[in-house]
Amino acid sequence: MGGRQAASASPHWEELSGHDRHAACLVAARAGDREALDALVVELMPLVWHVARGQGLGRTEAEDVVQTVWLTLLRHLHTVSEPKALASWLIPTTRRAARRGNGAGADREEPLADDMVAQVPTEHALPEREALRSDRDRRLWTAFRRLPQRCQELLRLTVLAGRAEYGAVAEALRMPRGSIGPTRGRCLEMLRGLFATEGGSP
């Protein structure tokens, strides 16, 4: 609440960073600042994308879900209670939209892991090194896709944690903050195990 009162005296959002910036953008977007809304879309898009993908949606379905989330935010611009909690609003909203998108079946096939890695453009590397690297990547991706859904989501969010708010990660997975570390550790151990099974040397 205090944050909102102080908003008018706060620096312009362009001068801020991190979730202070996002909070200021949200306040500005409420007042009709389109650039502030665009900045939110640009900067929080990876978070929304990886949450949607972390729910097991294919890329095309994830695109629809991502758009749905941002359109839904329009309606809630004035009701997201705490601007600083925007990431915490985006994550569960995306998860819900993704589950609806999944429908009753929830068993839509991902594109084959190998196909996806094969689409990775090869550039700036010697052919042999690239081949080796792609093979390693393919095995790591295969191992990753065999993890339980929650592990996949948690690891996706962990690698984004440099950009996204860590507290929001905990909320997304409905765990007390303190247990994120051990759970993530177990997920990583599982990934190492699966990677080894795929013939990778961690």
Add this chain to the structure above:
Amino acid sequence: MTPNDRPAGWDAGDDARTSLSEPGTRLLAELDDLLDQVDPVPTDLVDRVRFAVDLEHLDVEVARWERVDELAGVRGKGSPSTITFTVEDLTVMVSLTPAVRGYRFDGWLVPGGPHTIEVRVDGHGSTSTAADDGGRFALAEVPRGLTQILVHLAVPLGQLARTVATPTIVL
């Protein structure tokens, strides 16, 4: 700051990786790299979303595209097809027929009513038409491109106006 506030630096990027084993940290870094390569945010998604949210009225109800398979067909080659979207109490079907410059839209709202249908195409402004009492509507020519459909519902006097918006789709 209250005692419940997270400690300073809690959400710093490095913090997310402390307390992990050395191989774990390395694998995580590799995964970070791999996700960027294998599963990047689609390059045009930010632009599509920016277009989708660039609306006069922010208080929109978000429609869902139905029948992903059909949609995939439209996305793939733009051949004549039917697309459908829904919100809680409204279903809209649109049949697309290739026209000289774009598509002819023939649509049907269920339940019917004299609602206004607006089709926005990125770079081409928007085209509107009113449905008849039975819910049928047509637009002779809608340009191809990044498209969003809005339905401005005709509501009885005294009730709040309602607008339904779809996610964008490339037609």
